[in-house]
Amino acid sequence: MNNSVKRAHNFNAGPAALPLAVLKKAQAELLDFNDTGMSIMEHSHRGNAYEIVHNRAIELLKELLSIPEGYEVLFLQGGASLQFSMVPMNFLPANKKAGYVMTGVWSEKAYAEAEKLGEVFVAATAKEGNYCQIPALKEINYDADTAYLHVTSNNTIYGTEWHAFPNTEAVPLIADMSSDILSCPIDVSKFALIYAGAQKNIGPSGVTVVIIRRDFLEQAKKNGPTMLQYATFAKNNSLYNTPPTFGIYMMKLVLEWMKAEGGLLGIYKRNQEKAALIYDTIDASNGFYKGHAQLSARSLMNVTFRLADENLEKKFLEQAKQAGFVGLNGHRLVGGCRASIYNAVPYDSCQALRDYMLAFQKENS
């Protein structure tokens, strides 16, 4: 570790902080990957050097997430936003309806895209109270012949997260896990399809990870554009056309780093400690800081909070910026403050934020 590297306290919501060790490794081999005389970016996606990276990234995802047999891991492009359309293009037939659980803006966007392509319904909503909670599992309503049930596992903007998922039995469960994939253990076998933009917990932007159950994939519509069928990616090991090779290479480095950090359980434990630093500060502030999310729905990844009024928030954010904190402004739809503390955000940065919050409260109460 070269301690002279200048590092900001990066709380960006995505693209977000990457592990310093990963950046250093990428830097060291940027000109010459594995003694090939070429950058990994200059390698053919059909060549051996890249293929090893590609397959290792898939393998590591399977290992870290304990993905059971019978699932495919795919690498796509277009961000999670393109998944909002690809899901119904592949899995919403004319004679069925798809159910959406509304837990924030990303659920709304997913719903709006599906609505363009077929019949949809709201299976439950947490809109009342500005999405500060997650609907109780028993309040989610859908028929047994629902095409699929769609949930957003972590609501990046509101700072809420599902801590248990419904057992949907024969109804395929689909989850947008863009902002909490790989942050804590999940039971992948509950899901027919999981998708996530890489740019929060897994790597740089430009790669979308899809985990799909093979028997579900077989039910997909087969007449759509080649590049918008999951089957195209499954059949060709995500190499039908040129994948975003550098992004996948970075993912592989991040996944290796995760493994070295104790795997998903090690990361989860540290994430809990990091989150506790900030949530405890909020809870002990006698209302100086007010969390947006209800306690039971708090996100491990995005901590959202407000101060007494907008002037005080402005001062808090301005001084934080001057002190070297990046990305603490809340999303314009919620206002206030948000600290995104993804896997790669160091414990130190969370400690520094806690200290800043304590000092700011002292000076301003």
Place this chain on the structure above:
Amino acid sequence: MNNSVKRAHNFNAGPAALPLAVLKKAQAELLDFNDTGMSIMEHSHRGNAYEIVHNRAIELLKELLSIPEGYEVLFLQGGASLQFSMVPMNFLPANKKAGYVMTGVWSEKAYAEAEKLGEVFVAATAKEGNYCQIPALKEINYDADTAYLHVTSNNTIYGTEWHAFPNTEAVPLIADMSSDILSCPIDVSKFALIYAGAQKNIGPSGVTVVIIRRDFLEQAKKNGPTMLQYATFAKNNSLYNTPPTFGIYMMKLVLEWMKAEGGLLGIYKRNQEKAALIYDTIDASNGFYKGHAQLSARSLMNVTFRLADENLEKKFLEQAKQAGFVGLNGHRLVGGCRASIYNAVPYDSCQALRDYMLAFQKENS
């Protein structure tokens, strides 16, 4: 220049060689972009540091290609292959037909995707003779109410290239320029839409550049999925959702390098010199090397050639590999050899290949 960097002679068809100076710059600032204490990959796509990069890349593309007023430059994902579908999704209405000029496998794939979505016809084809030529402009047949005419400006696999484009008048001309964009000057005003995967001449894989005439864009269908409408990207400066920020950053560095190398004219001149080294060797070989493309259709970017028989080709390719040449195998559909000599392939590498070809001929005739 640190001359100790090991560099392969990289003739990959894409992803392909990048300028060494660009890789060095990316390496130098990989951990700390502009003294922000963050990698460019860790910056928010909504933040100032990234936005400057993004807008500068657009500006440089406009400048280098002399893009006239009235055009938008967009950054998409999904590769050129997704464009095969997006073009008809946006611009093939139910009451019109789209014309395709078939000059290779990529034209065929573009046609096949459009056929799924509407009515298409072959306006001309060079299939006879295994795509060794480009149809004469006067042989291209289409009505005045054709939805659009689609061409593939450079045929990566066959090594043929259009050296003049038709004046299609009111019929919108659309070109897949994936493998020759920015290699030579073009008159952008002839085109309604140009698209190109970045991974040959502009940067790493994972970014698709689209250049679109605004009045054409206004005719696009408006009911499609948000992420599959060009208008979404145009309205939001390609920031509707998270763009592949690192790829766009790399593109900006490549475009700055091009500018420093004399802009498009400087690059074009060097490309001609590079291509001449190899084509002249083929032509002076008394038939030892046989070019695939007809003289009038030769590509400046992909030089395709064969040797007397497959055994000799095998020997040529094996010894080339041992000598440090990368990517000289022809595409399986044409066989033989292919040297992709995109903008970033140094003159030195072409000289080395020429020398190798001369020596191999001497030893084997």
